[in-house]
Amino acid sequence: MRARIVVAALSLSAAAFVGIVTSEGYTDTAVIPTKNDRPTVGFGSTFHENGAPVRIGDSTTPVRAIVKAADHIGKEEAKFRASLPGVALHQAEYDLYMDWVYQYGTGAWAKSSMRRQLMQGNYKAACDALLLYKFSGGYDCSSPGNKVCSGVWTRQLARHQKCMEVQ
Structure with a gap:
């Protein structure tokens, strides 16, 4: 395994x-993806470029949605990098x-246990903290047989697995 990079x-x-745009899926008109969530359009964008x-x-349109997602990610990346000096x-x-940040936002990231663990050099604990984010609209998405927000939990499990694979 290669060394970590600042x-x-x-x-x-x-x-x-x-992967992000695939996970988010595409909608040409704004929808509310899960209960109590913000309206999203394109590939999960909650804000326009302006x-x-x-x-x-x-x-x-698909092209505008890609531009919007790239713009959003660029803004979030700058905040993400600044949060991990x-x-x-x-x-x-x-x-x-960053996939997590795209879904939950940099505000949630700044307060997250993942960020705290990374700042302390606890990489495995940061991976495990991914599994704490299993709620959507007040519902526990990890509940067996869940049909409300199972994708939220499936996405967290995939992130956790990828994270553990590089530890």
């Missing part, structure tokens, strides 16, 4: 970008935590 020198890989929130009734990650770790 976060300031990393950026989201093309494969991870494709900073205006997505509203029900907004629409997009001096921390080094493997590219795979960077990609999966």
Whole structure:
């Protein structure tokens, strides 16, 4: 396994970008993806490039949606890198935590136990902390037989597995 690289020198890989937009799925008109969530359009975008929130009734095209997702990720990446001064990650770790940030936002990231663990150099504990994020709209998405938000939990399990594979 290669050495970890200081976060300031990393950026989201093309494969991870494709993974994010694939996981999010595409909608040409704004929807509310899960109960109590914000409206999203395109590939899970909650804001337009100009900073205006997505509203029900907004629409997009596939090309605009890719541009919007890339713009959103670029803004979030800058905040993500700034939140981890001096921390080094493997590219795979960077990609999966950025995937998490795209889903939950940098506000949630700043308060997360994953960030705290990474700042302390506890990489495995940071991976395990991914599994704490299993709720959506007040519902425990890890509940057996869940049909409300099983994708949230499935995505967390996949992130956790990828994270553990590079430890």
